[in-house]
Amino acid sequence: MAIAGRDFRELRLDDMSRNFGTVNALKGVTLTVRRGEFIALLGPSGCGKSTALNCLAGLLTLSSGSIWLDQTRIDRLKPEERGFGMVFQNYALFPHMSVRKNIAFGLSMQGRPKDEIERKVDEALAIVRLSEQGHKLPGQLSGGQQQRVAIARAIVIEPPLVLMDEPLSNLDAKLRLEMRAEIRRIHDLIGSATIYVTHDQEEALSLADRIVVMRAGEVRQVGTPEELYGRPAHADVAEFMGYRNQLRVTAARAGNQVMIRTGNVTLAGSAVEPFTEGEAVAAIRPEDLEVSANGPVEARTETSQYHGDYFYSSGRTADGAELYFRSDRRLTKGEIVRLAADPARVLVYAGGRP
């Protein structure tokens, strides 16, 4: 019998909140997760994503709100009663137990018969491709291998939900890319729901079915990777998703477009959220701002970095706004360029609030 996550219909987070003294680490998070979904909790440090994960695991109590697994309320249960698998950032492998014993731990806590445990451990080791390392101690393994043992340990108990707390942040870049693919492969194989905490938007974009962007304890946007990449709902989400150009502009409607002005430059953009005519923020991805002979924006180049098939450059407009843009040749320092962007890719948000 292959390892497969326990069946359930939905996991519901209902206005989940957690305070530490006067600090509101989580302010009313509401979310529904279905079996088989890969959800990424994405945000900068301190946004509450790890707090949310720890509340889900039962390692932190909720200050208010509730968590439901189908019809059962689970937020009052201790971690050992919830049956979720968890992969910790520092792996938390038991240093005094072999790899096999580490993986078998959850099963022996359930009191399963020995031969069943051995079978399942073999299977888990095969899934994470560590069949030869079973007898070793964690201290004898490399970082990537320890990671995989931690994953095996979490999935072998066939949980309905697997929680991962920035599991790749301690690995080097190359290993991180490899492990990313591994994690998704294993998720698809066993069919549990996975909730994955990360601060790396690239990781979230490539792994998740849906992404939950958080900031200062609140959920800012929930959506598919495409939605978050192409149409972030707020300026701060846009900035986090890589819209490095954040221009303070005055905006005015013109038909079904928005004309934005900064200094003596006027650009066409499209509105994403309601704004008061006047103060607004225009967000543009560097990839969408290109050197163009008759472009409306003029900038003086400051840096130009080689990125393979394009150059990633930065410059300043006449009134000092910093811009990041693309070019297909190396620009010299001080060179004046004209830039343009497709109005559909110039996203206008309400100004003021960060």
Added chain:
Amino acid sequence: MTDAALTKAAERPPLRVRLKLRDIDGVTLLVVPAALFVLLLFIYPFAYGFVLSFKPKTGDLFANYRKFFSDPFLYDTILATFRLAIPATLINVLVSVPVALRVRRMRHRRVLTTLLVVPITLGTVLIAQGLLIYLGPQGWFNRALTLIGIGQVRLVHNYTGVMLSLIMSGFPFTFLLTLSYLTGIDPSLEQAAATLGARARARFFHIVLPLLAQGLAINMCLSFVQTFSVFPSAVLLGAPAGETRVISIAAYQAAYEQYDYSMASAVAMIMGFCQLAVVMLILAGRSFAYRGAAAGGKG
């Protein structure tokens, strides 16, 4: 000089450089005064005492040792000391574990640790004297016992008094040490165990205890060595001519009452040997347990 000799001299780096490569220079020499001091006033007296123990006032090489092991007044001290040291060590170390487990999550831990450092600082002489009053027949402790109906208990000038003083001066040591080992265990290990279904008792037996084992072994070694050397409490608070005649008393008497320094050294050597034997035993037992870092991996 011939050409060959010149090149040879040039190839060999000067002595100072060679020494520097092995990390020996003026700074390294700073360790010499202290090291010399310890050699002269610790190693040498030990060696001197060892040799002296084989040069008795009368008789051959082993006369002191033979005298010790043939005179019950002398060799019984070993048993008397073990009778005190072993229970005291076991109580102090084993009780420190549940207490440390409770205290480690306390928020105002420092208040408690400060209070516990007081008996260590005051020393065994003061504690012995204090207990003489407090546990005496007119002392508060017996009065309290009478109040709750138990009646008077003989707590001074006997085995019990010395045992109680060993606990009072020893427990803070073992507790603080256990606490520091306990807080050195990565908390995410217990969290991981909990997510895998381990209840509190299972977490203790499968995770905490194995990782604590090596610290407990060291704790026992240090605690035993200290309790085995009990001296002022055994004299002031115990029955130094009877049930609490410990081996340090025998050494003291040989040196300062009989002026037989050779015998005194022999007793000191026997004492050191007993301590060493028990320490070796404990450490041998430790080798069956896990002996590594108590953290859960990289990061």
Added chain:
Amino acid sequence: MQQDKSVGERLWAIAVWALVIFFVVNVIATIAAVAVDSFGTRWFSSWLPAGFTTRWYKAAWDEFQLHDVLVVTFEVVGAVVLLSGLLGVPAAYALARRNFPGKQLVILLFLLPMMIPPITFGIPLATVLYQAHLGGNMSGVILANLVPTVPFVVLVMIPFIEQIDPRIEAAARVFGAGTGRLFVHVLVPLLTSGILAALLLVLVRTIAMFELTFFTAGPDSQTLVVTLYYAVGAAGVRSNQSIDAMAVIYMVTTLVWLLIALRFVDPTQIVTRVKKEAAA
């Protein structure tokens, strides 16, 4: 971690806390018993003495010549603190910064006096000192007390020094400081809190150090704790009140320095710094 307490767990927690409180209460009571007795007129058959007086303090001062004893104590303690600092800090620096062949052996050398209790090496040490005609007077007492304290300073200071970035020292040398000036102008200021902590701990430990002084002291080189021991031992069944007065003076002396030391150092370091090195 989320922990609902079951009845069993609650009972166990209460039992453990009760034990801790019982222990602390007994410690306080023991100390209080001495203090109360030292202020009582007569105390035989009731919870508290019949009346209160301070005459035992005057009596103790005269009877035990406490002025001289205190002077001796502070001379001994002062010398031990100074010398163990002068010997120990440079040695710690050498061990922290240099990895010479035989380093492990030297560290073991410094660990041994810390792990072996004073009685075991005290008697052979006293024998040697008496042979060198240093026994029975202050020099002998000071030398004997230095044996555990020099290693203590070394072992406590090594981690402190290791914390200082060696590049700071490299910078000083590049700008022309030799080892002497490096110590005075760079290291000692950075290490002040560590040295202060270590020396205060040495002070507290030496005031309370009984066995070594007991074995090496003569009649006019006894420290306070040794005088206390002799008085209690000679008193018979129960110490009389002037002895308690002396005991209180001893307590106040140690505890005052302990409180000062605790401003610089965590209580656990008095115990664990050394023992952690022993475990390493």
